[in-house]
Amino acid sequence: MKATELHKALESSITSCQPSEYWKSHMVRQIVKEEGMTKRTKLSTGVILVAVFMLISAVALAVGILVNEYYAKVAEMDASGALGRWNLEDKITFVKTMRECNFEMDPELYQILMDEGNTKEERENAADRIVDDTYGELIRQQQGYYISKPEDSIGVAPDPVIVFQERYFAEHPEPIDDTPEGRKALLAYTDALGYYLRDVYNPLYMQERDGQGGLPEKTEVTEETAIEALRSLMTEVLGWDPEEVSRMTPEVQWDAEYRMWTVSGEVSAASMERMTDRRKGMEPSLEGTLVEKTVTGYRATLLVDEKGNQSFDTLDKEEFRNMCLNDVTPEINTDAQEALALAERAIRDKYHVTETEMNALFCDLRPVGTVEDGGLLVRMQFHTHYQLNQEMKYGAVINLGTGKVEAVYTYDSGQWPAALQILKYGAECEAKYGWYIHWNPESKAELIRRLRETGICPDHSFWTLAQPDEARMDAFIAEAFGVPGYPSAVNEARMIHVLLGNEENRDQETQSLLQYLLEKYHIHSEVTAEEMKQGGSEIDRESAGQIVKDAVCEAWNMPKDAMEKWECTTQLVQAPATPQHASLVCYRVFLTRPDSEVGLDTFGGRDNFNYRILLNGTVMDSTMVSEWYSPAEDVKRWSKEP
Amino acid sequence: MEKETLVPGSISEEELIRLVDTYSGILLGLCRLTLGDTAMAQDVVQETFLRAWKKGGIRQESEKAWLIRVAMNLCHDYHRSRWWKHIDHKASIDEIQIAEPDPADREILTLVKDLPFRERQIVILHFWNRMTLANIAQTLGISQSTVFRELEKAKKRLKIELEGG
Numbered sequence: 001m002k003a004t005e006l007h008k009a010l011e012s013s014i015t016s017c018q019p020s021e022y023w024k025s026h027m028v029r030q031i032v033k034e035e036g037m038t039k040r041t042k043l044s045t046g047v048i049l050v051a052v053f054m055l056i057s058a059v060a061l062a063v064g065i066l067v068n069e070y071y072a073k074v075a076e077m078d079a080s081g082a083l084g085r086w087n088l089e090d091k092i093t094f095v096k097t098m099r100e101c102n103f104e105m106d107p108e109l110y111q112i113l114m115d116e117g118n119t120k121e122e123r124e125n126a127a128d129r130i131v132d133d134t135y136g137e138l139i140r141q142q143q144g145y146y147i148s149k150p151e152d153s154i155g156v157a158p159d160p161v162i163v164f165q166e167r168y169f170a171e172h173p174e175p176i177d178d179t180p181e182g183r184k185a186l187l188a189y190t191d192a193l194g195y196y197l198r199d200v201y202n203p204l205y206m207q208e209r210d211g212q213g214g215l216p217e218k219t220e221v222t223e224e225t226a227i228e229a230l231r232s233l234m235t236e237v238l239g240w241d242p243e244e245v246s247r248m249t250p251e252v253q254w255d256a257e258y259r260m261w262t263v264s265g266e267v268s269a270a271s272m273e274r275m276t277d278r279r280k281g282m283e284p285s286l287e288g289t290l291v292e293k294t295v296t297g298y299r300a301t302l303l304v305d306e307k308g309n310q311s312f313d314t315l316d317k318e319e320f321r322n323m324c325l326n327d328v329t330p331e332i333n334t335d336a337q338e339a340l341a342l343a344e345r346a347i348r349d350k351y352h353v354t355e356t357e358m359n360a361l362f363c364d365l366r367p368v369g370t371v372e373d374g375g376l377l378v379r380m381q382f383h384t385h386y387q388l389n390q391e392m393k394y395g396a397v398i399n400l401g402t403g404k405v406e407a408v409y410t411y412d413s414g415q416w417p418a419a420l421q422i423l424k425y426g427a428e429c430e431a432k433y434g435w436y437i438h439w440n441p442e443s444k445a446e447l448i449r450r451l452r453e454t455g456i457c458p459d460h461s462f463w464t465l466a467q468p469d470e471a472r473m474d475a476f477i478a479e480a481f482g483v484p485g486y487p488s489a490v491n492e493a494r495m496i497h498v499l500l501g502n503e504e505n506r507d508q509e510t511q512s513l514l515q516y517l518l519e520k521y522h523i524h525s526e527v528t529a530e531e532m533k534q535g536g537s538e539i540d541r542e543s544a545g546q547i548v549k550d551a552v553c554e555a556w557n558m559p560k561d562a563m564e565k566w567e568c569t570t571q572l573v574q575a576p577a578t579p580q581h582a583s584l585v586c587y588r589v590f591l592t593r594p595d596s597e598v599g600l601d602t603f604g605g606r607d608n609f610n611y612r613i614l615l616n617g618t619v620m621d622s623t624m625v626s627e628w629y630s631p632a633e634d635v636k637r638w639s640k641e642p
Numbered sequence: 643m644e645k646e647t648l649v650p651g652s653i654s655e656e657e658l659i660r661l662v663d664t665y666s667g668i669l670l671g672l673c674r675l676t677l678g679d680t681a682m683a684q685d686v687v688q689e690t691f692l693r694a695w696k697k698g699g700i701r702q703e704s705e706k707a708w709l710i711r712v713a714m715n716l717c718h719d720y721h722r723s724r725w726w727k728h729i730d731h732k733a734s735i736d737e738i739q740i741a742e743p744d745p746a747d748r749e750i751l752t753l754v755k756d757l758p759f760r761e762r763q764i765v766i767l768h769f770w771n772r773m774t775l776a777n778i779a780q781t782l783g784i785s786q787s788t789v790f791r792e793l794e795k796a797k798k799r800l801k802i803e804l805e806g807g
Contacts, residue, residue: 017671030688
């Protein structure tokens, strides 16, 4: 090949790209607005941040001893503070470890680093470049920006998770994308990360997950703690010079009535003059709120109650005290590790689980409330994958106040009580079809079969006589779930209310499994059941007409007053008979277009609407007569017609 | 390479549009050839112009060199990312029209694309942009000896007949 040919080929390739005007102008708009760029990369580094609290004892991760040693070394360095300190010695240790674990690195840079004849700066730069070559990009991605210049090396130590991630992907190049294989690869990655964090890195702290806070800390505020809180207020909030603050002589008073410390300290005006403009600039806004200007300087005052709550002295003490008292602090006498041991023992005893099987599971912990004695209840869930809610196996509820195991249970629904099994079935159907009234006849029949089989609901001789029709099934279900005549009002929440009773009467096992069902099937609350109960009172004819008008306007995306002039006729009617209740009572509502509007565009080509509405205000759909449709269904139905 | 002199202050929108109109095609082609991925190349080009905007202007006589240098470094950054291997490279891009190369060129381009990343970068800068080894070294932030070594390896792979410099 000749150089000219190569040049021509490169030139033709490089000049062959013609970006569209739209793309160019879009790019300019984005840049000028400084909105930043939209990256096309499909996978977020957020997947690495799914870390949860890892509790279970160590088990070896079989991915090769050399790699494991490397991880262990990084974890050890982090524990000793080396990754935070990150001086020359730390960098040398880190780079040596990388080298021992066969990482590729620039030999020239390594030589510069190891040559004691070079200056400290040269050696540190060399180390930064070596680390940057391997981890720089990941660190930058995590920090959300790019630095292109090679000389701008990051100069910070890589996070242990980044270390793991980099090595893992080097050894597992399978793509992670939105395919079954990709998702499997992602699951494998997160599991491996979980085992690393749990067994090698082993962080003994609670990380927040999905907004769920960690365990509340037990606080005992002493005079020293109160003073420390004031110093931190002065330096971190007010931005005062730490040296001046450390020289300050604080004044502390204990108020036995309100059970709180009042701690204050003064910094001289002269010392404030030496501070930067920024700090001085804060004075006007702070004076009279946090800071009082005295003859000789500036005084800050802080209230700290016995539990560590803080406020400024502008807040009334009594108000502050009431606020703190309402903030109940649960009692914790058992730490997370002890709770884990208790849970594991209870699970192994009840379900005969081996130690190996137990160790292979991940565990997460979340506070679920307090009991009467003030003890904090925590729910511990054991699952097979690092990603939460993936293949849950066992659970336990521990009282951290007393150390008592309140409940031990399995997520194997085959071992659940009958009521919970029915609720699981109900939740599955609701997730698939919606509320009960929308289920298909087979699903409805199956629900009835389960209810009869378990004897939870009283049986009726009707079921043995003939194959029941759908109307009769609906009537039976409405009766069984406490809303006779209103099958449209039956949903999972109502089933829970009937099958399990009020929340305060349920045991911890039932409540935990129920919570699991609600989360798994995205059923948001039981409030719905109560709302249904509250809203069960009958509506009058006028309201019925207006409700239907509103529903039609909403479904057809019309202004609310679009049907104001429409004529409304209402009839109270009875639906077909059912075993226990002879009738299903509802309104039939006819809406007719007024003569004055005839000739204008009509909605769906119809000049009138005809719906049924239950006495509790629910606009019915096609429950008993096939040609009945709800307003929303009408929209779909008519939109298909030419 | 000459050290460019930056014009103080922010460049105007008109100036940015001129830069984009003049260089976006070349940069896109360059990045696409370097990275082998159109979506990535678009990201790099966007990022390059963003930096030009934030820099506050570039002297006109050295703007092309400056933009190429930034784009090449960004390509390197992208390529170093371990996430590189976990990105959907099939993302369809309809904002760009790409002319089909003639068969002879395609054969050569295939060989170039098969080169290791660093060698590919050096070959492109040297044979397409006629950059000297010193300039390439400065642009990519590596030593001249490394550039020489990599270029020699690339020439052997490509079986270049003429002296490349």
